[in-house]
Amino acid sequence: MTVVQLHPAAAVADAVKVYGIGATQVRALDHVTVEFPARRFTAIMGPSGSGKSTLMHCAAGLDTLTAGSAHIGGTELGTLNDRRLTELRRERIGFVFQAFNLVPTLTVRENITLPLDLAGKAPDAAWVDALVDVVGLGDRLHHRPAELSGGQQQRVAVARALAGRPQVVFADEPTGNLDSRSGAEVLGLLRQAVDTMGQAVVMVTHDPTAAGYADRALFLADGRLVDSMDAPTADLVLDRMKAFDTPAGSTRATALTAAVSAAHTAADPATTEPTAAAPTAATPTISAPTTVPTAATGPRGSDRR
Numbered sequence: 618m619t620v621v622q623l624h625p626a627a628a629v630a631d632a633v634k635v636y637g638i639g640a641t642q643v644r645a646l647d648h649v650t651v652e653f654p655a656r657r658f659t660a661i662m663g664p665s666g667s668g669k670s671t672l673m674h675c676a677a678g679l680d681t682l683t684a685g686s687a688h689i690g691g692t693e694l695g696t697l698n699d700r701r702l703t704e705l706r707r708e709r710i711g712f713v714f715q716a717f718n719l720v721p722t723l724t725v726r727e728n729i730t731l732p733l734d735l736a737g738k739a740p741d742a743a744w745v746d747a748l749v750d751v752v753g754l755g756d757r758l759h760h761r762p763a764e765l766s767g768g769q770q771q772r773v774a775v776a777r778a779l780a781g782r783p784q785v786v787f788a789d790e791p792t793g794n795l796d797s798r799s800g801a802e803v804l805g806l807l808r809q810a811v812d813t814m815g816q817a818v819v820m821v822t823h824d825p826t827a828a829g830y831a832d833r834a835l836f837l838a839d840g841r842l843v844d845s846m847d848a849p850t851a852d853l854v855l856d857r858m859k860a861f862d863t864p865a866g867s868t869r870a871t872a873l874t875a876a877v878s879a880a881h882t883a884a885d886p887a888t889t890e891p892t893a894a895a896p897t898a899a900t901p902t903i904s905a906p907t908t909v910p911t912a913a914t915g916p917r918g919s920d921r922r
């Protein structure tokens with residue numbers, strides 16, 4: 618790092634996003650600094666309303682920050698006019714949304730190459746073929762989205778996001794509309810994009826199982842980055858998320874940390890953090906470990922590499 622300056626695929630620094638004015642003002646991002654490196658799969662976790670989508674939108678140039686900066690590679694988004702920003706999004710960023718957002722009148726293949734067609738670029742046929750192979754839709758290329766299952770449609774959306782070889786793929790709840798099996802296919806595909814194509818992937822999710830596919834999970838609460846976990850597993854993420862359900866006090870992050878350390882050491886939380894409530898077994902927002910994957914569906918397991 619001393620000689621060569623390597624830019625992360627995407628980054629935000631001291632990011633603040635305020636929606637609205639006056640009494641209705643919402644601070645959706647409150648001084649968030651984070652880097653999303655190349656060849657890394659990052660999951661952004663946190664309760665509903667914690668700022669996950671806002672962080673993704675601002676990092677991807679779909680929305681602008683109130684203060685702070687956002688970079689894609691070495692380019693600061695705030696310095697670009699609308700036209701350059703649109704170009705940058707088209708050429709260097711791929712998007713996957715919860716609703717698959719495919720064009721119903723186009724075939725699978727046409728949907729995959731649509732961003733390139735719009736940009737007036739000839740698709741790299743070999744690359745598109747390779748993508749089609751990876752997403753396992755070779756026999757569906759001339760079908761229309763309505764003829765595909767939800768999981769297949771989302772795999773098309775992932776292929777579309779990767780078609781232009783972007784610097785980073787942002788996915789907002791990509792498995793939110795899928796059953797667990799289809800979700801696993803899509804997550805496996807994103808994992809593969811990182812491992813075999815060197816893609817940077819940033820995925821917003823509230824699902825611990827989905828986060829288990831990532832290399833790192835970041836935790837947002839009230840617009841702040843409150844924690845991060847390397848090599849997350851569904852179990853570890855679930856444990857940590859339970860801490861969000863402790864009574865909302867003045868220091869949620871402190872309660873979170875205490876709860877996590879209590880869970881790890883099995884110590885009496887009262888001895889380590891007198892003011893923090895102990896994590897309870899019951900979690901209103903996250904269903905009990907029925908969603909935790911078995912080894913067979915295991916996310917970052919060696920079988921996926």
Ligand SMILES: Nc1ncnc2c1ncn2[C@@H]1O[C@H](COP(=O)(O)OP(=O)(O)O)[C@@H](O)[C@H]1O
Pocket residue numbers: 636637643644645663664665666667668669670671672
């Ligand atoms: N366009 C908007 N106008 C006003 N408030 C918004 C807008 N988008 C998001 N918010 C608010 O910002 C906060 C964070 O929202 P969001 O980033 O969508 O959270 P998450 O994706 O974690 O559920 C919430 O309080 C939400 O109501």
Ligand SMILES: [Mg+2]
Pocket residue numbers: 669670671
């Ligand atoms: Mg959201």
